[in-house]
Amino acid sequence: MRTAVAIAIMILVSVLAALMLYILARRLVVAWVQGIERRRRETLEQALQPWLRGETATPPSLLQRLRRWPDRSIFVDLCLQALPRTDAATRARMIEWLEAHGYVAQWLRELRHRSAWKRENAAELLGIARSERAVDPLLEALQDEVLDVRMRAAAALGQLGGRRAREALIGALTDQNRWSTIRITDLLSGMGPEVGPELRRAFPGMGRAARLAAIDLIARVGSADSGEFFTALLQDDDIDIRARAAAALGRIGHHPAAGPLLQALEDPAWPVRAMAAKSLGSLQVEAAVPLLCAALRDREWWVRANSAAALRALGPAGADALRRMQDDPDRFARDQARATLEEMETTS
Amino acid sequence: MSPGMSAFLAEVVTGYNHFILVYFILINAGYLAIFLLSLRALWRFVKRSFFPDYEKIRASDLTPPISLLVPAHNEARNIVESIHSLLRLNYGDYEIVVINDGSTDNTLPLLIERFALKRSSEPVRVLLDTEEIRGVYRSLSHANLVVVDKVQGGKSDALNAGLNISRYPLFCSIDADSLIEENALLRLVKPFIESPQETVAAGGIVRVANGCKVVDGRVVQVGLPKSRIAVMQVVEYLRAFLAGRAGWSAIQALMIISGAFGLYRKQEILEIGGYSKDTDTEDAELVVRLHKAMAEAGRRYRIIFIPDPVCWTEVPETWSVLIRQRSRWHRGLMQTLWMYRGMFMRRRYGTLGTVAMPWFVVFELLGPVVEVLGYISISLAWWLGILDRSFVVLFLIVAFAVGALLSVGALLLEEIAFRRYPRFRDLLRLLAYGFLENFGFRQFLTFVKVKALLDILLRRRGWGRMDRRGFEPGDSGDGDGPRS
Numbered sequence: 001m002r003t004a005v006a007i008a009i010m011i012l013v014s015v016l017a018a019l020m021l022y023i024l025a026r027r028l029v030v031a032w033v034q035g036i037e038r039r040r041r042e043t044l045e046q047a048l049q050p051w052l053r054g055e056t057a058t059p060p061s062l063l064q065r066l067r068r069w070p071d072r073s074i075f076v077d078l079c080l081q082a083l084p085r086t087d088a089a090t091r092a093r094m095i096e097w098l099e100a101h102g103y104v105a106q107w108l109r110e111l112r113h114r115s116a117w118k119r120e121n122a123a124e125l126l127g128i129a130r131s132e133r134a135v136d137p138l139l140e141a142l143q144d145e146v147l148d149v150r151m152r153a154a155a156a157l158g159q160l161g162g163r164r165a166r167e168a169l170i171g172a173l174t175d176q177n178r179w180s181t182i183r184i185t186d187l188l189s190g191m192g193p194e195v196g197p198e199l200r201r202a203f204p205g206m207g208r209a210a211r212l213a214a215i216d217l218i219a220r221v222g223s224a225d226s227g228e229f230f231t232a233l234l235q236d237d238d239i240d241i242r243a244r245a246a247a248a249l250g251r252i253g254h255h256p257a258a259g260p261l262l263q264a265l266e267d268p269a270w271p272v273r274a275m276a277a278k279s280l281g282s283l284q285v286e287a288a289v290p291l292l293c294a295a296l297r298d299r300e301w302w303v304r305a306n307s308a309a310a311l312r313a314l315g316p317a318g319a320d321a322l323r324r325m326q327d328d329p330d331r332f333a334r335d336q337a338r339a340t341l342e343e344m345e346t347t348s
Numbered sequence: 349m350s351p352g353m354s355a356f357l358a359e360v361v362t363g364y365n366h367f368i369l370v371y372f373i374l375i376n377a378g379y380l381a382i383f384l385l386s387l388r389a390l391w392r393f394v395k396r397s398f399f400p401d402y403e404k405i406r407a408s409d410l411t412p413p414i415s416l417l418v419p420a421h422n423e424a425r426n427i428v429e430s431i432h433s434l435l436r437l438n439y440g441d442y443e444i445v446v447i448n449d450g451s452t453d454n455t456l457p458l459l460i461e462r463f464a465l466k467r468s469s470e471p472v473r474v475l476l477d478t479e480e481i482r483g484v485y486r487s488l489s490h491a492n493l494v495v496v497d498k499v500q501g502g503k504s505d506a507l508n509a510g511l512n513i514s515r516y517p518l519f520c521s522i523d524a525d526s527l528i529e530e531n532a533l534l535r536l537v538k539p540f541i542e543s544p545q546e547t548v549a550a551g552g553i554v555r556v557a558n559g560c561k562v563v564d565g566r567v568v569q570v571g572l573p574k575s576r577i578a579v580m581q582v583v584e585y586l587r588a589f590l591a592g593r594a595g596w597s598a599i600q601a602l603m604i605i606s607g608a609f610g611l612y613r614k615q616e617i618l619e620i621g622g623y624s625k626d627t628d629t630e631d632a633e634l635v636v637r638l639h640k641a642m643a644e645a646g647r648r649y650r651i652i653f654i655p656d657p658v659c660w661t662e663v664p665e666t667w668s669v670l671i672r673q674r675s676r677w678h679r680g681l682m683q684t685l686w687m688y689r690g691m692f693m694r695r696r697y698g699t700l701g702t703v704a705m706p707w708f709v710v711f712e713l714l715g716p717v718v719e720v721l722g723y724i725s726i727s728l729a730w731w732l733g734i735l736d737r738s739f740v741v742l743f744l745i746v747a748f749a750v751g752a753l754l755s756v757g758a759l760l761l762e763e764i765a766f767r768r769y770p771r772f773r774d775l776l777r778l779l780a781y782g783f784l785e786n787f788g789f790r791q792f793l794t795f796v797k798v799k800a801l802l803d804i805l806l807r808r809r810g811w812g813r814m815d816r817r818g819f820e821p822g823d824s825g826d827g828d829g830p831r832s
Contacts, residue, residue, distance in 0.1 A: 008746055013749055023760055024775070027763065027775055
């Protein structure tokens with residue numbers, strides 16, 4: 001027993017000492033490595049800047065003899081920093097150089113690496129490099145099991161653009177993860193007006209989360225006939241879809257929707273009422289004043305707040321209504337009216 | 349003493365010593381397992397966070413707005429700095445609800461003066477019963493700041509009042525003596541965006557602010573405090589969060605989210621009746637109750653710990669405040685475990701009921717008692733002349749080495765994942781204290797926990813006085829931190 005305990009002590013003390021030494025050594029090594037990288041980065045930056053900025057078309061001779069470490073990673077980093085800022089000709093030249101020297105091929109290989117971190121990194125780099133060769137592998141990476149890889153691949157496709165990328169991203173809106181839906185929505189919103197019609201075509205086949213995202217997105221990118229499209233959605237069974245559609249109608253400024261929005265102000269679901277009130281304010285529908293006043297008595301704060309804001313947005317007619325509501329029997333309505341009037345006075 | 353009595357006593361002591369040996373092996377195997385789980389979780393986390401999306405989260409229209417609830421009772425020293433730190437948060441839409449819980453110092457006048465507060469006539473919809481609300485104030489200088497002045501009812505009551513006033517679907521409880529890092533909310537909200545239906549609560553890491561340089565409510569330079577007690581707590585906090593909660597969270601058995609910094613879905617908290625006033629540690633009780641409600645409703649849910657949203661808090665620098673704080677934490681743990689004893693070993697409650705709760709009862713709650721009885725047993729064995737001195741020495745060396753190993757392991761996790769203490773000198777001090785805390789400090793806390801147990805058994809209970817000095821080096825406080 002005693003021997004066993006003694007052995008345990010020896011093992012424990014050894015492990016403890018090794019851990020402490022490792023922590024200290026790691027800190028020292030990291031500081032040393034960072035020092036080397038910093039100095040080398042300064043040298044490379046100085047030598048490469050004219051080429052990276054497009055001031056010279058000839059790659060500096062230094063590029064032919066880059067060290068494996070730390071030059072290659074610093075070089076890639078410098079390129080990636082420069083790429084989004086350079087003109088099209090310089091970018092094309094840099095991508096050509098990266099392709100010719102095997103960097104793009106290496107990232108394409110890494111897109112299939114067993115380490116998710118490597119795959120994610122490769123997708124990021126391919127997106128910045130915007131190599132046409134990367135489209136198919138990136139489409140494949142949209143099915144990756146790891147969310148972050150899918151997100152990087154989607155971002156890369158967003159940067160590459162094109163119909164295939166758009167269609168793939170619209171398909172990816174159905175991703176189970178809400179964050180990926182949000183990110184893909186952002187990406188699609190920057191991919192041109194073609195996204196609107198394509199989204200509407202795909203809408204009937206989409207899942208709930210994708211539909212919700214698509215409504216916001218169509219409102220953002222704009223699309224012909226989207227007003228009628230959103231108006232029809234005010235009758236949907238899903239509360240969130242009705243609410244998003246109501247918000248979208250205000251956002252796109254679709255005046256013919258005033259009537260349906262007035263009806264939506266009496267929807268049983270408060271998110272729909274809140275969004276309808278907001279949109280009626282955006283659309284400056286003066287006929288909405290009585291219903292907006294009634295909505296100031298709503299049980300939900302959001303409905304009251306949006307209704308008061310809508311009345312405020314209506315100008316003198318709305319302000320008069322708010323003044324009258326200061327004497328309303330409902331204390332919540334009175335308070336909301338007073339608070340909004342106070343805000344109006346402060347702002348003016 | 350008669351020979352028969354001596355023989356009987358010797359047998360009891362020997363039996364107990366054997367029990368201690370088995371107990372020691374089990375507890376340390378458990379700690380090692382939690383450490384390995386934490387290591388795995390942190391490794392994955394660090395790899396995942398390589399490309400942070402935080403700016404995208406901030407800019408997105410769909411990022412949920414958050415209500416920050418800040419209960420404050422006699423917090424005049426820190427409250428202005430804390431609110432400035434909250435006003436500077438990098439987050440889209442959020443409101444700050446400060447609840448002045450019957451302060452007798454000049455907390456409220458100070459807030460009125462510094463933030464141009466104006467009394468509002470707005471009515472409050474009572475969703476949870478609280479002590480009387482004397483007034484609601486809105487800031488003319490900061491549209492997202494509201495202060496609720498109420499009759500003192502304790503922290504839980506203040507948080508419930510804040511819930512009544514708050515408008516947003518997520519709320520974050522924050523201690524008035526804490527500083528939240530600028531991007532902390534963006535980091536904490538991410539799981540709520542990724543899985544909005546499943547994520548019901550998330551907690552960040554609480555770090556020790558003593559010794560750090562604070563400018564305008566922001567920690568601008570991280571350092572270690574001069575006070576030895578505070579440095580011991582730095583190590584302790586790192587161990588509790590990085591080598592403890594990260595592991596529990598990985599197996600869906602997180603029992604505590606620090607009241608100093610936790611984000612919750614309001615709807616679920618309202619459904620379970622808000623914060624309870626029947627416990628000394630309302631944060632742990634709330635989390636366990638939330639687990640219970642979710643499990644009983646058969647819902648898929650997540651209550652998680654995220655290691656990089658940072659909340660900086662003061663820790664006590666005097667023994668008396670430390671004793672009060674730890675007694676309260678241990679009493680709270682006991683109360684919570686007792687209140688939810690029905691979950692113990694029930695598969696229905698998942699890993700919380702079958703792993704975490706038994707662990708907390710057997711090792712966290714009873715561990716100090718077993719340890720103190722062990723010291724008594726060793727003394728008795730010595731008195732009876734049956735003490736195997738060399739074995740005891742070897743055993744104590746093993747115990748100290750295992751304790752140090754766990755602390756140094758936590759420092760390893762910190763070094764790999766975050767490296768928040770940039771000075772080499774600080775790293776050396778942390779390593780030294782990771783070793784030294786096993787010689788006296790840990791034993792001291794063991795005795796404090798036993799005293800807390802006695803307090804409960806003898807029905808002595810109280811919050812204790814809070815002593816704060818403000819965010820300057822050399823502070824002391826009674827912040828909300830790691831607990832196990």
